[in-house]
């Protein structure tokens with residue numbers, strides 16, 4: 001199976017275009033269902049897209065926010081994906097906590113935290129925002145890690161090479177069953193990983209999420 005052709009967007013409008021893609025996908029889900037689920041990644045790339053999304057008009061009272069992955073740090077830590085999403089999306093929208101399903105990175109028992117998150121996840125996620133690392137990881141699914149082969153568990157705690165090392169992540173079956181998935185990528189440092197993933201190099205975890213639409217800036221598309 002191959003990917004849909006990537007969308008290439010000027011760097012200055014990447015955040016806005018990603019926000020519009022998320023909004024459209026949420027609207028599509030809400031057209032046929034009472035509520036929609038949105039699962040978000042961390043990292044350095046998506047913050048501006050979340051800020052742009054917060055400015056878009058949507059029936060936010062019908063949207064539930066989930067997480068693709070989380071670092072095992074407290075929610076107010078600078079490395080917390082929750083904190084990123086809180087600062088850029090949840091606070092600007094004043095989204096009530098009843099609509100926010102956080103991965104509990106502050107827990108000592110990491111496996112129990114992952115199992116508890118499985119219980120919170122809906123059967124199918126409507127909209128998922130991913131990123132890719134220069135090594136081809138996506139979510140906190142790293143190249144060569146046994147978590148990549150997981151078929152039963154929907155959420156796992158893993159140790160990865162990207163600091164901070166302890167992570168919680170959705171697994172491939174969850175990502176592959178999602179209704180709309182975007183991989184948002186910026187910068188020349190990702191160009192080689194993007195090229196290899198789009199060419200179907202399955203040693204890259206991002207290449208395994210075959211239902212992904214890619215949105216790249218020209219530097220990330222450079223190879």
Ligand SMILES: O=C(O)[C@H](O)[C@@H](O)[C@H](O)[C@H](O)COP(=O)(O)O
Nearest residue numbers: 041042043044045131132133139
């Ligand atoms: O929390 C995380 O680290 C992620 O969710 C991770 O999968 C991220 O999307 C990529 O590493 C890209 O991250 P950057 O945007 O920082 O390059």
